[in-house]
Amino acid sequence: MILVLPIILPLLFMVVLMFTRRWLLFQQTFSLLGSIVLTFTSFLILLDVYQNGIMSLQPGSWEAPFGITLVADTFSALMMVTTSFVSIVVMIFSPGFIDKERQTAGYYPLVFGLLMGVNGAFITGDIFNLYVWYEVMLTSSFVLIALGGSPEQLRGSIKYVTINFVASLFFVGAIGILYGQAGTLNMADLAAKMRMWEGGNYINGALMLFFIAFSVKSALVPFFFWLPASYHTPPIAITALFAGTLTKVGVYTMFRFYSLFIVFDQQFWQMFILILAGLTMFIGVLMAASQFDIRKILSFHIISQVGYMIMGLGIFTVTGIAGAIYFTIHNMLSKTNTFLAGGLVYQRSGSYDLKYLGGLYKASPFLALLFFIPAMSLAGIPPLPGFFGKFFLIKGGFEAQQYFITAVAILTGLFTLFSMVKIWNEAYWKKEPEEVKQRDGKVHPSTFFATALLAVAVILLGVFAGPVIEVCLDAGQQIVNPEMYINAVLGR
């Protein structure tokens, strides 16, 4: 029964926050408490799944292939825990950063709407239901990205909305074709049926449409242009939330689909995904290195990091998948953290542009440290979590004898370090530009605390890499052996 809570609780919180949207203080405290409760619930689910195996539930008492199934395996539980933890941090950060008009215009209910969609996408076991959760998530994010309605935001949100609508079109089209072919949309049932078919020439077409839809949502090459064009426009707390949640849902769904539905032509798909992964990570990081706005550098970086996750999928061994899952968790925390640190830079100096920044290390070493930790984690410096994530991915790559993609991954790591050092040098290390008079802004204590909390979480993820990797290996086992998922849902 606990499995419905990750969906119901955000809905309930959203309703309460909608009724009370004018009471600022109540909104702030209630949404913080709400996200803490949500994290706690997800953690209970993770514990349960890790000890007792995959959990499934049939709300409405309709049996498995007919009703909508909710399923939680270790991977989805891990993702839910990380997402809701990120939401706690963003809830602490927001009161000190986002202006009062936006906060009382429905910011908090929308965040819970987003979380409901994200959690729903993580635990649903039905493809059409998955589409609905994607829409819930996207609708909330459409409003969040345009919230406040500054001209720059509207420009960004037009691009974001348009491309995501096209992706949804592909998604629905693929669902229609698949349903016509197989007569079922329950993921476990469909996967079981596909394993009994003789040939699957037609199914690959639908799967490719799905793949296009998900690669738009997770910003893979060549469908990533919307992300850097829109992510830098809203207040950075919203961008940080998006960076920690949205693209990762696309990645999660790709893992789920690959594990369950890639039965035919596995070699083609593996090659295809590895090539896209290599291109994504390399092109993303090259474009990041050429930018001069902190938010744009970080946005392009998201793309590059998604490449790493997809690389783990392409390798498709337990080590590779576990590495990719660990990397995803690390990325959700570290990426959000770098964005929040960028927000601190903005509060301190009033700009995101590296040309007008400088001397921040001298001005406040603590703020510099808060950027340094997640940035070095992203670059993969031990003992921070990015190192372990990349280590396992590269180990998996060598074990599976995919030398080329592994070489690309190592090379991309160097460029990642370069682009992080670029922000460090320009914003923190170099002397203040003399022609620009620095604005000596105050950093709000809540934003500082939130960023520090997340930085501590990043360090802890690195320190306790051993136990977390254990859980990720368990999740990897479940992804590589889809029979476990199928049996858990169909009750065989």
Place this chain on the structure above:
Amino acid sequence: MESIILQIAARHMRPLLLVLSLIVLYRGHNEPGGGFIGGLMFGAAYILYAMAFGVKKTQKTLFFNPINLTALGLLVALASGIPAIFAGDLFMTGEWYTFFEHTAFELKLGTPLLFDVGVYFAVAGMLMMVMFSLMEE
């Protein structure tokens, strides 16, 4: 735009559409109809009024805020899943209750109707919210 014909029509159509929306809502329990269509009619009643008299005047005649109506709808829809838990079933299972049994007014109602009522409010509130903010421009 002030049109006397539209104003008179809107004034009389509003209660009519509201009653009809309730009929469509209840009809959806067993026949075509339902919360979504009913909600659209509910919203349309007020949108027609707003077209004739303007958004400000319409908002004055509303005794609720559209956002609160949407929230109420979501709450009711959520609540429709709860009775199943008390009956010992899984969340969102349809539970049916019979009123006035063995009389001429025998009435079978279930939690799906409650869910539909939630959809009705949510759709109406959402429609009004969107249309009012578009018409205000």
